[in-house]
Amino acid sequence: SLEDPLRLLATFCSEEHLDRLKEIKNPRLWRDIAEVALVARPASIYVNTGSDEDKDYIRKRALENREEYPTVHPMHTVHFDGPKDLARDKGNTRILYPGGRQVPLINTFDRDAGLTEIGKLFRGVMSGKEMFVSFYLYGPRYSKLSLYGVQITDSAYVAHSEEILYRNGYRDFVEKGEELEYMLFIHSAGERDENGWSKNVENRRIFIDLEGNSVYSVNTQYAGNTVGLKKLALRLAVYKGYREVWLAEHMFIVGVKGRGGRISYFTGAYPAGCGKTSTAMIADTVVGDDLAIIHAVNGEARAVNPEVGMFGIIDDVNPRDDPEIYSILVNPSAEVIFSNVLLMEDGNVWWRGKPGEPKKGINYAGEWWPGKKDENGKEILPSHPNARFTVSIRHLSKLDPRIDDPEGVPVSGFIFGGRDPSTLPPVLEAFDWKHGIVTMGASLESERTAAVLGQVGVMELNPYAILDFLPISVGAFTALHFEFEKKLARSPKIFSVNYFLREDGKFLAEKRDKIVWLKWMEQRVHGEAQAIETPVGYIPTYEDLREIFARELGKEFKEDLYEKMFTIRVKGFLEKIERVTKIYSTIPDTPREFFEIMDKQTQGLK
Ligand code: SPV
Numbered sequence: 001s002l003e004d005p006l007r008l009l010a011t012f013c014s015e016e017h018l019d020r021l022k023e024i025k026n027p028r029l030w031r032d033i034a035e036v037a038l039v040a041r042p043a044s045i046y047v048n049t050g051s052d053e054d055k056d057y058i059r060k061r062a063l064e065n066r067e068e069y070p071t072v073h074p075m076h077t078v079h080f081d082g083p084k085d086l087a088r089d090k091g092n093t094r095i096l097y098p099g100g101r102q103v104p105l106i107n108t109f110d111r112d113a114g115l116t117e118i119g120k121l122f123r124g125v126m127s128g129k130e131m132f133v134s135f136y137l138y139g140p141r142y143s144k145l146s147l148y149g150v151q152i153t154d155s156a157y158v159a160h161s162e163e164i165l166y167r168n169g170y171r172d173f174v175e176k177g178e179e180l181e182y183m184l185f186i187h188s189a190g191e192r193d194e195n196g197w198s199k200n201v202e203n204r205r206i207f208i209d210l211e212g213n214s215v216y217s218v219n220t221q222y223a224g225n226t227v228g229l230k231k232l233a234l235r236l237a238v239y240k241g242y243r244e245v246w247l248a249e250h251m252f253i254v255g256v257k258g259r260g261g262r263i264s265y266f267t268g269a270y271p272a273g274c275g276k277t278s279t280a281m282i283a284d285t286v287v288g289d290d291l292a293i294i295h296a297v298n299g300e301a302r303a304v305n306p307e308v309g310m311f312g313i314i315d316d317v318n319p320r321d322d323p324e325i326y327s328i329l330v331n332p333s334a335e336v337i338f339s340n341v342l343l344m345e346d347g348n349v350w351w352r353g354k355p356g357e358p359k360k361g362i363n364y365a366g367e368w369w370p371g372k373k374d375e376n377g378k379e380i381l382p383s384h385p386n387a388r389f390t391v392s393i394r395h396l397s398k399l400d401p402r403i404d405d406p407e408g409v410p411v412s413g414f415i416f417g418g419r420d421p422s423t424l425p426p427v428l429e430a431f432d433w434k435h436g437i438v439t440m441g442a443s444l445e446s447e448r449t450a451a452v453l454g455q456v457g458v459m460e461l462n463p464y465a466i467l468d469f470l471p472i473s474v475g476a477f478t479a480l481h482f483e484f485e486k487k488l489a490r491s492p493k494i495f496s497v498n499y500f501l502r503e504d505g506k507f508l509a510e511k512r513d514k515i516v517w518l519k520w521m522e523q524r525v526h527g528e529a530q531a532i533e534t535p536v537g538y539i540p541t542y543e544d545l546r547e548i549f550a551r552e553l554g555k556e557f558k559e560d561l562y563e564k565m566f567t568i569r570v571k572g573f574l575e576k577i578e579r580v581t582k583i584y585s586t587i588p589d590t591p592r593e594f595f596e597i598m599d600k601q602t603q604g605l606k
Pocket residue numbers: 087088223224225230231272290311
């Protein structure tokens with residue numbers, strides 16, 4: 001019974017693994033694990049301490065289970081999610097609220113009904129399988145900003161991914177014992193078919209239980225649905241931050257070098273496909289590429305990266321545009337899990353952008369050879385557009401030396417970036433924190449691309465680029481940012497960037513121009529660059545940009561291009577305010593100041 005969880009666990013664990021659990025003197029943890037075992041009925045439990053031996057074992061099991069396939073390089077493996085499990089499942093990802101409280105724009109579900117459904121789906125789901133229990137830090141060791149997570153899963157691939165992406169925290173759990181508060185992630189891939197794919201994807205569920213600080217995920221393998229410490233933890237962290245007034249953000253953290261070699265740190269939120277990773281890679285140092293936990297420490301905003309790895313899109317990663325990532329992916333001594341790429345007969349992998357032609361092999365839809373079509377007559381791509389790589393961030397040559405600093409890095413600026421063909425200039429600085437939060441963060445929109453069904457070119461609201469991961473109303477999340485500022489003696493500057501402004505269908509900026517906007521922001525933070533005040537914020541002067549273009553890129557920046565880029569497109573801005581305000585007016589907890597700031601901007605533009 002659960003009264004004596006260790007006795008119950010003894011029926012699932014070897015003596016050695018039971019001892020590993022006993023080392024962590026935390027009865028609540030024992031009960032949590034015992035409860036999962038009691039319902040899911042695994043054949044055995046493996047307690048992962050993060051030792052080299054455990055890591056090797058998990059990799060080996062992933063290969064034996066056919067959750068991963070070997071390649072010509074022993075440190076490189078390939079994982080396939082299956083044709084129906086290639087991305088996050090928004091519809092089946094739900095935030096559990098008592099009574100199923102409705103929250104605008106958020107997919108909620110009744111907590112009791114959700115937990116009952118999960119109980120049924122987990123009943124006996126691990127029978128015949130090995131259950132892995134792992135412990136992770138969500139941030140640097142010995143940091144007040146860090147959280148802790150326990151992952152329970154029957155997928156060696158999920159455990160393997162987490163060993164690459166997060167800091168193993170077994171010894172922290174042992175040190176902290178009973179006092180440790182942790183997030184709990186419970187996952188099962190469910191029954192798997194002869195290809196290794198989750199058989200019951202139609203019954204895939206990802207339920208976030210805020211009250212229990214837990215997430216349940218079943219009948220899926222795609223990392224965004226399963227790897228607890230990634231986007232599942234983000235929801236729990238946002239909620240905790242909301243109650244304690246700190247920020248969990250869907251943001252990179254990078255360092256930009258300025259005068260005298262100083263480094264200034266920026267965090268940046270961009271929806272998928274808007275240049276987030278590429279901006280992180282061209283910055284001078286990288287702390288993180290996806291997530292940030294930001295606290296006010298002695299009046300200063302300080303950020304840590306909860307991760308130590310990258311789960312990045314591999315599509316179109318090529319030696320010319322992405323030399324840094326590319327060189328890591330072809331380095332045989334770097335441990336890499338490739339997912340949903342093509343694994344060719346000769347044991348090499350291929351993805352779009354990798355030099356050479358794709359040859360016969362297997363991919364996310366089974367056997368593949370050139371010209372293969374699906375049942376609708378559509379050609380099956382050799383490598384999926386959402387194919388990814390999982391790799392340690394420690395391989396980056398620009399890794400910031402403060403990645404493990406328990407104090408985090410001081411944040412000088414927040415950047416919000418979207419894909420906007422017609423209105424936003426390449427860079428814009430907010431008048432102040434609240435102006436930036438309202439008109440840039442809360443108002444972040446992005447053009448719909450071919451990756452999502454529907455009309456291409458429509459602007460979609462994705463506040464703070466975090467909408468998919470918000471457990472609370474975006475009105476409340478905006479109010480949280482206002483509260484957070486009260487704890488700061490000096491708030492970070494806020495900027496918006498847009499790499500996608502077009503004229504006659506042609507992009508006005510080049511890919512490599514990103515560094516120019518970053519360097520301008522860095523100078524602004526230190527009061528070294530001029531700015532022109534407009535009704536929507538500050539824009540750079542031509543002279544400053546010309547100098548930065550020449551210094552950074554050896555490029556002549558023409559004045560007529562400057563004018564095209566930085567013309568304030570009044571009509572576009574007014575339409576944007578109208579679109580966004582219309583949505584927020586349906587969100588009851590939007591702070592009153594939101595509307596005041598939007599009104600003021602409208603008056604200014606008019
Ligand atoms: C994203 O989609 O923002 C990702 C990948 O970083 S996922 O883990 O699927 O969320």
